[in-house]
Amino acid sequence: MVTVYNSVERVDAEAVNSKEKRVDYAARVKIFPKRVAGSFRSLKWWIMLITLGIYYVTPWIRWDRGPHAPDQAVLVDLANGRFYFFFIEIWPQELFYIAGLLIMAGVGLFLVTSTVGRAWCGYTCPQTVWVDLFLVVERWVEGDRNARIKLDKGPYTFDKWRKRLLKHAIWIVIAVATGGAWIFYFADAPTLLWSFITVDAPLVAYSTVAILTATTYVFAAFMREQVCTYMCPWPRIQGAMLDEDSLVVTYNDWRGEGRGSQKQRRAEGEEKFGDCIDCNLCVAVCPQGIDIRDGQQLECITCALCIDACDGVMEKIGKPKGLISYATLRTYNANTAGVDSPTTWRSFIRPRTYIYIGVWALIGLVMLGFLLTRDRLDVNVLHDRNPVYVRLSDGSIRNGYTIKILNMKAEPRAITLSLSGINGATMSVVGQDAAAGNAIEVALKPDKLVALKVYVSASPANLSGERSDMEFKVSDKTDGEQSTYSANFNGPAREEK
């Protein structure tokens, strides 16, 4: 028996979620950003130069603080618990300045994001800056986009090996320099550099450099946009902070669509098409590998390189720039509706930005006020808790205190510790044989704290019950600076007769 088949043509169709094509885990698609020139690219070069310059140069700036303090302008001295920033020196209890600065940085980011969108991500984020730097090396060694794609797809020839090795070698040098620069913020830079080279530096210096070298190399050479898209929480937070008056890199599809290549235009006539000639240059230059014409996306760091690319093309074909531009959602919607509305700085003027500026300035002013009026001589008093008072054989009452005097100046000082508030009260310092009185001289070492165990004795007749108020005062006769501490003096509730 012969089976007869009726002829049926196979249709070229495939289910979008076909079993074969569906993946649970996607490999990273390599991105080969094309070189682009333009005003935003120039701005980014300058910002890269300045931020990298600040990072590498800062630890090497010297700042004379006299013989008793380090001469490094910016130094985080963890061992001694001091932070130096040019003319400012911060002790551990003054860390609220750092907290304040961090809050200011946070509010500042809110302000920046609400006005100019993800400018932090696109211009100043270390990830962006170092990826940019690594791309410079990549282009220098392997050529621009097409050459790199060709090289990547091609077999491993001698030339490919040579280029790859050279590229990675330079990258690793940059990574080491990046990790290496970090440690100089934590110790005297020249000394540490010498001990680092002579393999004499502490282990933590080497391990810090090793870890930061590894993260720099892995993040900037391999992870790149994956860091922004999958690892960084900031893009998600920023997504929530943008509103319809925030600047975002926008493809003005109301002007660009329907897109058509120059070939199509020649064939079908110019009138049919919008301004986008579908040259794909905006996609080719994107370091995040996205097509901005698909609309605003999580991956977009608003580096504005697509703007530069598109402006160049528009210029070439004699059309106005700004097919891709910084625009707000509000102006975009208006333009889409047919109302000509350019994006201007007026979008910055709204209550939200005023509040951010106000909060930011308020914190800054309060901190500045604290900084300008802060003490460089301080006294802290801890009252003995057990026993709170002791009766002596002559009937007088004695209280014990631990008095900490802080000399926050980088010079030795001679100060007077005195006590007032209780008639006839005398104090004596443990370990000092000087006669008891109500004032004693203390020599302070530069930039150091001295702790004294002090006993204060008073006659019960001069006390007011269980708790009498008194005051310790430290004063520097030379510069007149003084600081006081209100303390309690405990005694029995009533005197036995």
Added chain:
Amino acid sequence: MANKEVDQISGIETTGHEWDGIKELNNPLPRWWLYTFYACCLWALGYAIAYPAIPLIKGNTAGFLGYSSRADVADELTKAKVAQAGLLSKIESSSLEEIRKDPTLLQFAVSGGRSAFLVNCVQCHGAGASGSPGYPNLNDDDWIWGGKLEDIYTTLKHGIRFQWDDDTRTSQMPAFGADELLKKGQINDVAEFVRQLAGLEHNAEAATWGAKAYAEHCAACHKDTGEGDREQGAPSLKDAIWFYGSSKEEIAQQIARPRHGVMPGWINRLDDNTLKKLTVYVHSLGGGE
């Protein structure tokens, strides 16, 4: 998944989860993320092999590296002992006065003495060394047996009325009431006189009578003006510090039936270094002479 839903805008299948109209797209996870997960698994496996990890019926696997937190502690203790060795031998070879004069030794002795105090002495003298009725306050400047370094050291070594030590300090005030050495009225008069010695309110007439009995029975130890005698362990009666209270009733009770506290001698329980540190610590509390 019978019902596959595809998001209209992105063309990507959703997970079927929805929150307030927001649907989750079923985008694939980056592969490196998966590799990171595998790397963590490998790390965990390696960790479990290298370090103590798996509980067994008795104890746990030891791990190839032989790490143990107990050994770490022991190691740190050994290091601390080695680090203290220099100071400890200095304490051993220095006199009490030398320890007090050297700021480094003083600090070391005071903090070491405080630790020893908190273990051995707080039960009676309290954590702040301020004592309680019958247990002297070590912060004040009143000392029954002397407040110099050597005095304190001796008291610590041999104790007070400690029957197992022949060198212990001993004093025994007669029980004037219980043994009927004085009549009740006389005891009352003596108590008034003692309050007069201390400058407290008293009945002047009774005190005059009491002065006679005091001169006869008490002055031998407590001295004529009541300043006491440390050689005999007789406390001062004229100062503001009272071991068993300063009211007339409390004084009279102490004359009639004196209480005698006992302090153990520590010579056989603590090493000499610890005793020295304790001495310096007690001396440093504010009343040392």
